[in-house]
Structure formats: structure tokens, C-alpha cells
Amino acid sequence: MTPDLGQGVNILKKIVVIGGGITGLSTMHYLQKHKMDQALDIELTLVESNDYLGGKIHSVHNSSFIMETGADSIVARNGGVMPLVEELNLQDELVYNATGISYIYTNNELHAIPLDTIFGIPTSEDSLKSSTLVSEEGKEAALKDFYLPNENFTKESSIGSFLEHFLGKELVEKQIAPVLSGVYSGDLNKLTMASTLPYLIDYKEKYGSIIKGLGANREQFLAAANKKFISFKNGLSTLINRLEEKLDDSIILKGIHTTKVSQKDGRYEISFSNHESLEADYVVLTTPHNVAQSIMQKEDLDADFNKMKNSSLISIYLGFDIPDDQLPAEGTGFIVSENSDVKCNACTWTSRKWKHTSENSHLLVRMFYKSTNPAFEEMKYMSEQELVEVALQDIEKSMNINGEPQVVEVTKWNDLMPNYRLEHGQAVKSLQEKMSVKLPNVLLAGCSYYGVGIGACIKNGKETAELIIEGI
Numbered sequence: 001m002t003p004d005l006g007q008g009v010n011i012l013k014k015i016v017v018i019g020g021g022i023t024g025l026s027t028m029h030y031l032q033k034h035k036m037d038q039a040l041d042i043e044l045t046l047v048e049s050n051d052y053l054g055g056k057i058h059s060v061h062n063s064s065f066i067m068e069t070g071a072d073s074i075v076a077r078n079g080g081v082m083p084l085v086e087e088l089n090l091q092d093e094l095v096y097n098a099t100g101i102s103y104i105y106t107n108n109e110l111h112a113i114p115l116d117t118i119f120g121i122p123t124s125e126d127s128l129k130s131s132t133l134v135s136e137e138g139k140e141a142a143l144k145d146f147y148l149p150n151e152n153f154t155k156e157s158s159i160g161s162f163l164e165h166f167l168g169k170e171l172v173e174k175q176i177a178p179v180l181s182g183v184y185s186g187d188l189n190k191l192t193m194a195s196t197l198p199y200l201i202d203y204k205e206k207y208g209s210i211i212k213g214l215g216a217n218r219e220q221f222l223a224a225a226n227k228k229f230i231s232f233k234n235g236l237s238t239l240i241n242r243l244e245e246k247l248d249d250s251i252i253l254k255g256i257h258t259t260k261v262s263q264k265d266g267r268y269e270i271s272f273s274n275h276e277s278l279e280a281d282y283v284v285l286t287t288p289h290n291v292a293q294s295i296m297q298k299e300d301l302d303a304d305f306n307k308m309k310n311s312s313l314i315s316i317y318l319g320f321d322i323p324d325d326q327l328p329a330e331g332t333g334f335i336v337s338e339n340s341d342v343k344c345n346a347c348t349w350t351s352r353k354w355k356h357t358s359e360n361s362h363l364l365v366r367m368f369y370k371s372t373n374p375a376f377e378e379m380k381y382m383s384e385q386e387l388v389e390v391a392l393q394d395i396e397k398s399m400n401i402n403g404e405p406q407v408v409e410v411t412k413w414n415d416l417m418p419n420y421r422l423e424h425g426q427a428v429k430s431l432q433e434k435m436s437v438k439l440p441n442v443l444l445a446g447c448s449y450y451g452v453g454i455g456a457c458i459k460n461g462k463e464t465a466e467l468i469i470e471g472i
Contacts, residue, residue: 013042013472016270016278018258018295019286020048021055022454023446025243026084026461027284032249033087034469042472044250045278047270051255053244056416057454059235062407064359066235067317069411071454072354072366073097073229074236078455080462081230088242090232095356097229103334104133104178105398108341110334113179116218119197120179121167123215131175133337138170145211150204158422159196160188166210178335181345184420184452187372195420233356236454261285261295261442268442282441282468286461288416289448296442301434307427308448310415312371314379316391317350317364319407324351324363326401334398342394343375344368363401367391384410418447443467 015031017024028046035042052058056070074081076096085091103110104120113120116127128139145166153162159180164172177188184196193201203213214221232238244252253275260271261283270278285292293305333348348366351358358364369379369390379387388408395401428449435442443464447453450460 011041013040013281014045014267014279015042015282015284015468016045016047016268016280017284017286018047018261018270019055019284019446020046020050020053020252020254021286021446021457022057022240023457023461023464024048024055024284024286025053025240025247026080026458027286027445027464028247028250028461029084029087029243030462030465031468032247034465035249038469040469040472044247045253045280046247046250047253047256047258047272047278049255049257053252053254054237054240056413057236057240059237060409061235062409063319064362065317065319065364065407066357067319067350067364067366067407067409068236069315069409070413071236072348072350073231074239074454076228076230078453078459080459081455084458085230085239088239088246090238090242093232093234093238095231095233095354097231097353098332098355099228100330100332100352101328102179102332103328104175104337105334105340105342105347106133106174106178106337107339108397110328110398113175117175118214118218118221119183120176121163121214122171122211123218124211128171128211131171133175134171138168138174141168142171142211144168146209149208150201153193153201153204155194155198155201156192156422156425158189159191159193159200162193162200163188163210166204174337178337181372190421192420192422192425194425231354231356258287258295260297261439262297263439282443282471284443284445284464284468286446287448288446289418289444290415292444292448296439298438300438301431304427304430304434307421307423309419309421310448311417311419312376312380312415313413313417314369314376314387315409315411315413316367316369316387317407317409318367318388318391318395318405319358320363320401320403321406322363322401322403324349324358324361326363327352327399342397343373343379343390344394344398345370345373347394347398362406363403364407365395367394380412380414384408418452420452441471 017027058069060067102113111132114127114130116123122128207213256275257273262269268280268283289308332353335346344367346368350366351364445464
């Protein structure tokens, strides 16, 4: 349901965006663009609790390495990404990922994920048979996908149960789940088809087989995989810095902590712990959902907010004075399955995947440890040095590489990684409906609600701006 934004005719409209991550910055960018293009009488203010903008996007330069504390790239094919890059004149700063083999580390060995797969799902019978990750019995079980019809599954079903029903338990556990869990940060049995790969249902209906459907559409996936991801020569903070630079007709408040949004005389009063209050006609909350919940302080919204879940992540970069050609040829990293002797969930060979991150082509790796990992409960209390020791042991076991790192960057994202459970979509819809009545002109935006990934956040920011402009 679309929020009721009203049809005011005030001379000056004040719009306040709370949260200076990529969604908030994109919202501000497009609001300012509409303001200039249409000569609108609006006042734009961005409020950020940190002393810098960007949220989870933050590039760290240390020695000859570039490291990202959050996302390391942007999916280029997302509709709003390249238009924004062009609007900001950043085309000359673009860099693209190197493509190569991805591995799964299982039973204490690296196994190449078959090339003819999409998210670890085979696209042909030959692709299935070529896997070194699945037994002959597991491959035989997956063949039922070719003849078993879909009678009960919908896009609101869990993707884990859907895939296991048609492709068998072993193929899902050993080859597909490590890949998909790495992308969507969660238990596949608790994630819906709608929030992950909704087209698989369509393929099953049209082609009678998930494998055949992916095979028939293989070319579009392979085309997208070539130069699929983008970054910038000096890191993703390039995008954040340029957006901030371009917001020259907006007010930007950093280091300001928002405490409450309350209704006052048909408008909103925004209170802060370290700044005088502001009045606004429109408020956009791009913060994590639990922060938005505490700011609005509306008990009748709590049930929906409480259905939303976050997960945690520890990211550890290690840069070595070792050439990265010691890595397996043409590899870009690995994902870890069960039954392995390492504690990490995944490892990106960053210097191989992103040449710009290592000036001298020295080894730079990034280790990921997720809250779904049994080892995480112990690791979240470890010191930085203890975490580095765990990462070094994992590097030695998985890649047989020893060495003292020249550079280390440890980042802990505690309860900040959105995790779309089965009831997520309904909770967002319910929030929209309730807020349109109880808090008109207060909008929720960002990855807590409308899609993870920088591209999805840019799109959401643009649509949020358009929604507000339509209501002015």
C-alpha cells in the first residue's frame, strides 16, 4: 500500500532524511535534483549519527592496500546504478572485477564449483555429473527435478525446502546452500523464494525443471557475470564522497543522534540528544529497522518491527608481503561448507578479484565469519589479535599459506545485516499500511526493508524521493 503523502500547498516544505548511508544519500541526491529541475521550494536536511557519511560503505587505505569495511562492490546490472555513476561523472573512476573460478572448501579441500552452474545450481545434466562435491547417489537424487511437478510451492515458500524437494538434500547442502547462504546471509529454510530467487518457480512451471529453466536462460546469466561487479579506483568511498560533494543545496548534519520523531501541529518534530530539534513536513528513516523503531516510539508498530531480524558479521582483511600468484590459478575465493576444519564462512582473494586493491599485486585476502557459524558465539568476544590468529590459522589450513600480515583491518557488524525471514514481506506491508494512517509523510527506506545490496538501496532512494515529490 502506498503511503498517503497528502497534497499540501505550503510555500516551503521541509524534508529531513535520517541516516547518511547509501539509501539516505541517494534519497537526498534525487530530492535535490527534483528541487533544481522543478524549482521547488523545499528545504533538505540529512542527519547522520556518525562523523562521516556512507554507513556500511567505507574504504580504508593502508600501505599499498585498499580495503572495504562493508560491501566491496556494486552489482552493475541493477537499473539505477550506472545512471547514477554517469550523473556523478564517475565513469573514469570505474573498475571491474576479475572473473575466475570460485571454490567450495569442504572435507578440508578446495573443490571448484562447476562453471556451468548458477548460484551452485546445475544448468544441465552434464553440469550436475561434473561436480566433485556431490556423490553419485546425490546426483541421482537431483534427477527427479526433470520429472517431479510443482504442486504446492509458491514464491512465499522457503527456498531451502523448494530446492531440496526437487534437487535432493545432498546437492543443496554441499553445493547450493554454501553459495546462496553466502549471498543472502541466512538459513535457506527461513528465506522465501520471493526474497531470493523468485524466477526459479517460474522456470519450474514453464520448463518443468529448475535445471532446464536455468539452462534455457543461461546466456543472460553468463553475460551478467562478465564484468558483473563494479568499484572505483580509490574504493567505494569514491561514490559516497561525490554524493556528499554534490549535495551543495542541502544541509548535512554529522555526529547528530536522533532520539525521537513526534507529531506536532500537522507536522513532525525531530528531537536529538546533541542538537536543537527540527521541524519537518516529511521524514525519511533510512536507519536499521530497530533504530527506526526506537525513534518512532509507536507501540502499535512494534509487532511488525519485531518480525524483522538482523544477523552479525566479522570481516578480517589481511595483507601480506607475498605475491598473490601463490593462490590457485584463476581463483577468486572460496565458500566453506560443513565438515571443514576452518572457522570462516568464506574467503575472498581480494587482490586477485580486485586488482586495484593491491598496488604491488601482493596477497590481500578477506575472511568472513557469520553469526550463523557455530564458532561465532566465541569469536564475538575475542580481541582483534585473537581474531587475526583465527584468520591466519584458517588461511594456513585452506590455502597452505604462512606469513605475518603487513596490514590488518577487522570490522564487526553486530546485528546490522538484514536477514529476510519468511514473514518479512508481510511485516513491511503491514508497517506501510499502519504508518500511512498514523504517521503520514513518514517513510521507511533502506536495506532493512526493500532489498540488500548497494544497487537496491540506490533504487529505493530514488523511488522514495519520487514518492515525496509526487505528494508535494
